[in-house]
Amino acid sequence: MRIRGYVRAGIFAGMVTLCLLGRRFPALAAWPAAASPFIGLAAAAGGCWAAGGVWLALAAPCLFWRRPICRFVCPAGACFDCMAKAGGRRFRLPRFPRFGLALAVATWLGCAAGAAGFLWLDPFVLFTSLFRGWGCGVPPLAAVFAALLALAWLVPGLWCRYACPLGGVQDALFLPRWFMTRPAATDEARRQVLRLGAALALGGIVFGFLRQRTRAAVRRLRPPGAADEAQFLSRCTRCGNCVQACPAGLLRPLAVPPLACGTPEVVFGAAGARPTRWCQAGCAVCAEVCPSGAIRPAGRRIGCCVVAFEHCRLYDDDECSVCARECPFDAITYVWSETAYRRMPVVDAARCNGCGRCLAACPVDPRTGLPLRVVAGGDA
Amino acid sequence: MDYAHLSRRDWMKLLGVSAGAGIGLGAGDVLADLRARANAPAGKPANGLHTPPCQWNGGQIIRPQSTIPAISETDVLVVGGGAAGCAAAIAAARAGAKVALVERYGYFGGLVTGGLVLKILSHRAANNQLVGRGLTEEMLQRLENMPNGLNRDYRTGEPELDAEVYKYLLVEMVSEAGIDVYLHSWALDAIMDGDTCRGAVFQTKMGPHAIIAKQTIDTTGDGDIFASAGCAHEIRAYWIGLVHRIGNLDKATPEPGAKKPRGLGDGTPIPGINWVNMSGPDGDGLDVKTLSRLEMNHRKQIWKQVQTLRNTPGYDKTYLVETAPQIGVRVTRVLKAAHTMTLADAESQVPFDDCIGIGGAWFGEHAPWAIPYRALVPEKIDNLLTAGRSTAAEPKMSELVRVIVPCWVTGQAAGCAAALAARLGTTARAVPYAELRKLLLEQKVYLG
Numbered sequence: 001m002r003i004r005g006y007v008r009a010g011i012f013a014g015m016v017t018l019c020l021l022g023r024r025f026p027a028l029a030a031w032p033a034a035a036s037p038f039i040g041l042a043a044a045a046g047g048c049w050a051a052g053g054v055w056l057a058l059a060a061p062c063l064f065w066r067r068p069i070c071r072f073v074c075p076a077g078a079c080f081d082c083m084a085k086a087g088g089r090r091f092r093l094p095r096f097p098r099f100g101l102a103l104a105v106a107t108w109l110g111c112a113a114g115a116a117g118f119l120w121l122d123p124f125v126l127f128t129s130l131f132r133g134w135g136c137g138v139p140p141l142a143a144v145f146a147a148l149l150a151l152a153w154l155v156p157g158l159w160c161r162y163a164c165p166l167g168g169v170q171d172a173l174f175l176p177r178w179f180m181t182r183p184a185a186t187d188e189a190r191r192q193v194l195r196l197g198a199a200l201a202l203g204g205i206v207f208g209f210l211r212q213r214t215r216a217a218v219r220r221l222r223p224p225g226a227a228d229e230a231q232f233l234s235r236c237t238r239c240g241n242c243v244q245a246c247p248a249g250l251l252r253p254l255a256v257p258p259l260a261c262g263t264p265e266v267v268f269g270a271a272g273a274r275p276t277r278w279c280q281a282g283c284a285v286c287a288e289v290c291p292s293g294a295i296r297p298a299g300r301r302i303g304c305c306v307v308a309f310e311h312c313r314l315y316d317d318d319e320c321s322v323c324a325r326e327c328p329f330d331a332i333t334y335v336w337s338e339t340a341y342r343r344m345p346v347v348d349a350a351r352c353n354g355c356g357r358c359l360a361a362c363p364v365d366p367r368t369g370l371p372l373r374v375v376a377g378g379d380a
Numbered sequence: 381m382d383y384a385h386l387s388r389r390d391w392m393k394l395l396g397v398s399a400g401a402g403i404g405l406g407a408g409d410v411l412a413d414l415r416a417r418a419n420a421p422a423g424k425p426a427n428g429l430h431t432p433p434c435q436w437n438g439g440q441i442i443r444p445q446s447t448i449p450a451i452s453e454t455d456v457l458v459v460g461g462g463a464a465g466c467a468a469a470i471a472a473a474r475a476g477a478k479v480a481l482v483e484r485y486g487y488f489g490g491l492v493t494g495g496l497v498l499k500i501l502s503h504r505a506a507n508n509q510l511v512g513r514g515l516t517e518e519m520l521q522r523l524e525n526m527p528n529g530l531n532r533d534y535r536t537g538e539p540e541l542d543a544e545v546y547k548y549l550l551v552e553m554v555s556e557a558g559i560d561v562y563l564h565s566w567a568l569d570a571i572m573d574g575d576t577c578r579g580a581v582f583q584t585k586m587g588p589h590a591i592i593a594k595q596t597i598d599t600t601g602d603g604d605i606f607a608s609a610g611c612a613h614e615i616r617a618y619w620i621g622l623v624h625r626i627g628n629l630d631k632a633t634p635e636p637g638a639k640k641p642r643g644l645g646d647g648t649p650i651p652g653i654n655w656v657n658m659s660g661p662d663g664d665g666l667d668v669k670t671l672s673r674l675e676m677n678h679r680k681q682i683w684k685q686v687q688t689l690r691n692t693p694g695y696d697k698t699y700l701v702e703t704a705p706q707i708g709v710r711v712t713r714v715l716k717a718a719h720t721m722t723l724a725d726a727e728s729q730v731p732f733d734d735c736i737g738i739g740g741a742w743f744g745e746h747a748p749w750a751i752p753y754r755a756l757v758p759e760k761i762d763n764l765l766t767a768g769r770s771t772a773a774e775p776k777m778s779e780l781v782r783v784i785v786p787c788w789v790t791g792q793a794a795g796c797a798a799a800l801a802a803r804l805g806t807t808a809r810a811v812p813y814a815e816l817r818k819l820l821l822e823q824k825v826y827l828g
Contacts, residue, residue, distance in 0.1 A: 317643070317657045319499070322742070325723060325776045336619075336661045341681050343619070343659040363743045 019131040034291035036124040048293025062173035076123035084156030100168025106203040114230030120238040132240030140262040219376035221266035225299035235294035238262030242286035248277040278356035281328040302354035312371035323358035431587040450590040454480040455802035457593030462490020464768030465599030467791030473557035475799035488550035494706030496623035498540040502785040504744035511738040514825035528649040570609035577764040595798035603713030611758040612716035621660030621708040622678035625701040633694040665709030717772035719754035736793035762807040767794035
């Protein structure tokens with residue numbers, strides 16, 4: 001069908017344009033990833049309607065048409081199909097259940113319950129991540145995309161038909177499927193039930209394992225407005241939009257460990273150097289570009305500032321009032337101690353956002369040790 | 381009487397008459413004086429400017445009304461001879477005005493010299509830009525050419541000066557400028573003619589006297605004159621410390637690897653002598669009870685600290701050179717002027733169309749900031765200006781304004797403006813900016 005080819009090519013070009021424009025206009029950056037109904041449903045369940053809920057427009061045809069996104073829209077699928085055509089080897093597809101839907105369901109349960117999910121396996125996210133975050137190193141999802149390209153070359157259709165969660169979502173949305181009855185032998189019916197059971201069991205095991213790992217996760221500095229750590233790990237699509245968009249360049253995708261790999265971390269500056277940039281009060285670009293609502297405009301702060309007094313100028317009775325003056329939240333005061341006969345900077349944990357302004361302003365030579373640093377969590 | 385051949389009796393007669401005459405004259409003098417004092421109508425100071433005592437009026441203490449004698453009439457009166465005041469007086473004198481400079485202590489420099497705040501801050505901004513020029517740079521250059529004037533190059537860092545060297549330099553510069561100096565004079569009140577300030581009244585050992593001026597500059601640091609004049613202002617309670625100096629640090633032999641002891645302070649231009657800062661508790665720097673308590677407590681603490689240092693291995697020869705004669709009050713009254721400077725404006729580098737100076741960064745680490753003339757001018761009262769730490773600024777911004785270099789910069793601006801106003805016959809508020817700018821540029825002030 002040539003028309004399908006042209007439509008597909010056109011939409012692919014449109015997606016690429018949107019991804020490139022997203023680098024320049026943060027308002028557009030969330031659109032490509034947020035268009036996927038897999039992401040959209042997870043985001044909507046959390047109350048986030050990134051890109052104005054454009055995923056609804058894509059989900060509507062799925063109700064009465066079999067996998068329209070795969071046929072026309074999915075840019076990753078377009079790439080995989082090209083690879084499939086180029087590939088020579090074809091293996092027989094073994095018979096095992098289509099677990100794409102199981103992955104999707106496990107992910108949604110994870111989003112609700114605070115366990116890491118598989119939003120990052122969404123093909124839209126995999127594709128858009130190629131355009132994001134390159135300034136901070138190769139995004140981890142590019143490796144996944146490359147692996148799937150190789151898989152498409154080796155075993156065409158394996159990913160798209162069996163594993164892709166977006167494909168599974170489309171299958172589930174296809175209404176006639178629920179009403180169709182297939183005259184099947186009881187053995188076949190039993191096998192189907194077993195397959196479904198195996199898929200759900202697999203999903204459950206993975207879900208439980210990931211939930212366990214999520215709990216043990218190290219506290220990291222997350223973007224301001226990020227959900228709590230468990231929710232964040234489940235909601236973050238690892239798309240790299242926020243890393244790309246942050247005007248202060250504070251976000252880096254984590255490289256290890258496997259569970260948090262690709263999620264954004266706030267890094268103020270190289271160790272032993274004074275940071276030059278900080279999270280601006282009033283800026284919410286990271287929340288604007290997040291397609292799944294892992295980062296919201298109002299939410300948790302980055303962390304809390306703690307003071308290592310022995311490095312502070314006031315420890316040596318040197319005159320200084322820079323950090324209190326620069327703090328946009330008025331979170332620092334200098335408290336006089338009659339017994340020590342000197343003043344000490346004290347951070348009000350209720351006001352501190354962890355924005356890092358004080359770190360950049362502090363005049364102490366970083367080589368001797370900085371008196372201020374931001375730690376994750378709300379407690380000072 | 382044969383004076384060539386005097387007998388003993390004649391001698392005695394001669395001596396007696398001479399002594400009698402002397403005593404008589406002297407007594408007459410004293411009697412006359414006493415009579416003059418006794419005859420002085422109530423409230424009128426007699427010869428010698430002696431004021432009548434206050435009267436006990438059944439529990440109320442009444443000061444009899446009196447006419448205050450004016451001892452001088454001048455173009456510009458500068459009240460307070462600290463960093464800002466001296467800069468103002470010298471600038472006004474060089475602009476052609478007749479200047480009277482009044483100071484409560486016996487020396488100039490205020491907190492710089494008396495308070496031992498030796499650190500020069502805010503003359504540089506980002507990219508090593510020197511924003512303190514004019515009188516600032518002149519003083520720094522003269523200091524660096526004097527023995528033990530500065531301890532490092534002001535062009536690339538923040539030096540300390542030596543208080544005695546700077547005291548002498550100010551005496552030299554004030555003398556050069558031909559300023560009328562009144563030391564040991566404590567500012568009492570402003571002289572108000574409606575909403576116009578006509579000078580000020582000072583308390584001296586000989587009683588109060590007034591100086592009448594066309595323009596008055598309040599560089600007391602505490603805003604004593606503008607408060608008396610009825611200008612809107614705010615009073616802040618802030619850190620009050622006491623600086624001290626320690627000596628024989630060049631003879632110290634600290635143990636290698638030992639932790640640095642407390643109270644070593646920073647270097648001064650004199651080898652072996654350091655100055656040690658103190659932040660201090662919050663206090664009202666205008667309240668005598670607070671100041672007295674803190675003077676006592678701070679000296680106790682300094683003594684204790686120095687003894688502890690002497691007991692640290694290697695520091696046994698260290699000794700207390702001096703505690704500052706001026707307690708470290710950082711800010712008290714701040715004028716509410718036509719414009720209040722804010723930190724946000726400074727960080728955004730907001731330009732002003734009446735810019736009279738540029739301030740720098742404490743450690744030269746951030747961009748420079750402009751100072752508008754309106755921040756020195758009271759809202760309602762005429763012919764009165766302020767400069768230095770009482771320049772109108774929000775508390776966070778006062779941290780940048782109160783250090784030495786902005787005091788020099790605002791002082792120079794106030795002096796030029798007052799001289800110009802006196803010359804042109806305008807109020808201080810109505811000084812034409814174009815003329816003021818021209819005068820400031822002639823005095824080599826950096827205006828951006």
